[in-house]
Amino acid sequence: MTMTPDTSRHPCFNKSVSGQCGRIHLPVAPACNIQCRYCNRKYDCVNESRPGVTSGVLKPLQAAAYLDRVLEKEPRITVVGIAGPGDPFANAEATLETIRLIRERHPEMLFCVSTNGLGLPPYLDRVKDAGITHMTVTVNAVDPAVGERFYSWVRDGERTLHGREAAELLLMRQLESIRGLKERGITVKVNTILTPGYNDGHIEELAKAMASMGVDMLNVMPLHPTADTPFESVREPDKAFVEKLRKAAEKHLPQMRHCRRCRADAVGLLGNDRSGEFAGCLSECGRTEDSACGGLKAVPVATAVSAARTHAFDRPxxxxxxxxxxxxxxxxxxxxxxxxxxxxxxxxxxxxxxxxxxxxxxxxxxxxxxxxxxxxxxxxxxxxxxxxxxxxxxxxxxxxxxxxxxxxxxxxxxxxxxxxxxxxxRPKKRKVCAAGGSGGGEGCG
CATH class of the missing domain: 3.30.420.130 (Dinitrogenase iron-molybdenum cofactor biosynthesis domain)
Structure with missing residues (x-):
């Protein structure tokens, strides 16, 4: 299938329509495969507006039913996005199944996914086949010496990596992801968290590298320090400093200046988010059994656990x-x-x-x-x-x-x-941790 990316109805990629075209983020991806030092995911919060926050988490059938209900009250939605609260490709099957279900009912929708890129490469062909036309990849550095300061750990399958090794793997996957997306004709935006003292001297270099790969837009997002994270005491860059770096990056790539740092359950126009208004609806859909979700059909999922009645165990x-x-x-x-x-x-x-x-x-x-x-x-x-x-x-x-x-x-x-x-x-293929990871009490268990 050959796709022609349409930015005319995507408010993030086309500021001129941000007052007429809306987006909805469906929170179907709770798991994450990296821990960013600036991120604190919250799954039951209506009081904050930032990535990683949602008032609930949905399964694919629930998400499709939720969208139907939202469209009854907010018909200006033109973009269905998946942006967390974890990473969509740490939850790849749920992400792709959600898009499949919605595309069957609403083929006119644009589909957009935001990812860190670590788990994306094996799914590149499926992303294209699913009809996803827009992708955002968060890249905070194109030098592992800079990147290693952003991540507490990176989990690749059964391996948990730290430090330089983690940053090198993540960057390799990000570049592979961006290259693969552009080869498949998908519009790509890169988000970069501008963090004073960490990557503020690296932004133009990053912009050059992304431009050389055919990235369509760069979104330099100023860090907003979040409580209970390692970066909570890092100062927030002021507007003048942010604009200075955006202008330097703009020599290489178009800049996004109208980002609203959307929640993982954002709804409505960029300038008029209605996630709080729809929080009750989202929670209600999240409690709905799959069989009651508007007649939608689920993809069969094998289960390995007996559903018979429980014994009366002494341990409650x-x-x-x-x-x-x-x-x-x-x-x-x-x-x-x-x-x-x-x-x-x-x-x-x-x-x-x-x-x-x-x-x-x-x-x-x-x-x-x-x-x-x-x-x-x-x-x-x-x-x-x-x-x-x-x-x-x-x-x-x-x-x-x-x-x-x-x-x-x-x-x-x-x-x-x-x-x-x-x-x-248990996972089908399990490897015991090496060198003390047999469970000697040293921490890997």
Whole structure:
């Protein structure tokens, strides 16, 4: 399929239509594969306007039904975007399925996706085939020596990288992604977070590099320091400084100057966001069973867990290793604390957080952890080594490797006839961490 990118109805790529054409961001991508030092994702927030924030998270069928309801009240929507709250290609199947469902119902829509580029390369052909015409890739540096200061970690499949190695891999994937998008005729905007003391002397070099790859537009976004992040004390650049760097970059690439730093659930015109108004609708759709989503048909998804009634276990709770409280996505040994969840008459409830034992105690650490979780029937983690696995099982605590929504994993725990059926949720190919990562208590678990 040959696409002719249409910017005439895209308010981000064409400022002149920002007062007539609106956009909607569908929050179907909660997981993220990098941790930026300026980012604090929030999944139940209506009070902030910045990337990574949303009042809820939707599944593809729910997102399609939500769009239908929004269009009844805001027919000026011309662009459907997916921009988080994590990264769309850390949630590639949900992202592409959402677009497929909506394209069937609303073929007139433009489709736009925003990504860090790390997980995009394997999906380049599918992006084109899906009808995605506009992409935004966030690139904060084209020199790993600069880039390594922006990221706490980068997760590539089963590997978690840090420092220079992480920055080098991320940049390589970003360049591969941009090159592949342009080869497929897709319009590309690059977002760059202007961070004083980090990349403010690097902006023009970045603009030159992006221009040489055929990027269509550069959006130099001033850092807005966010609480509870490593960059929270970095000063925000003033408007004059931002404009100075934009003018330098403009010698190489057109500049976007009307960015509104949209939320992951943004709705409406750029200058009149209605995400707060539609937050209740989004939450309602997020509670809707897939079978009730407007007659939409789901792509069959295999499940490996029995849905039979639960046994009455002596241990009423489940421990969860989570970065943000929505997904199971932390390694056992990297978790400084565990969320404790239980089932009530009204669903699942997180009742407390418990600290993990200190790193460095060897197997004693895992015995101490098992003891602290003695009222839990299972501990849900993204990965763990063989030593902690054996100790947990010995102590009557089932360790379960899985990734995804916490409540879906809790369904599996509480509804399985035999909780060991949950082992089927483990990734098909699991590698134990090397060099101490067998679970010696040194932190990788």
């Amino acid at each position: 709770h489940v421990a969860v290793a989570s970065l943000e409280g929505l997904l199971v996505n932390k390694h056992l040994g990297e978790s400084e604390k565990f969320q404790i969840w239980t089932r009530t008459d009204n669903g699942y409830e997180m009742i407390e957080e418990r600290p993990a034992p200190d790193i460095g105690a060897g197997p004693k650490r895992w015995y101490a952890l098992a003891d602290s979780l003695s009222d839990c029937r299972a501990v849900l983690v993204a990965r763990l080594g063989e030593t902690p696995r054996a100790i947990m099982e010995e102590q009557g605590l089932l360790p379960v490797e899985t990734e995804g929504f916490i409540e879906e994993a809790l369904d599996a725990v509480y509804n399985a006839v035999d909780p060991r059926a949950l082992q089927a949720l």
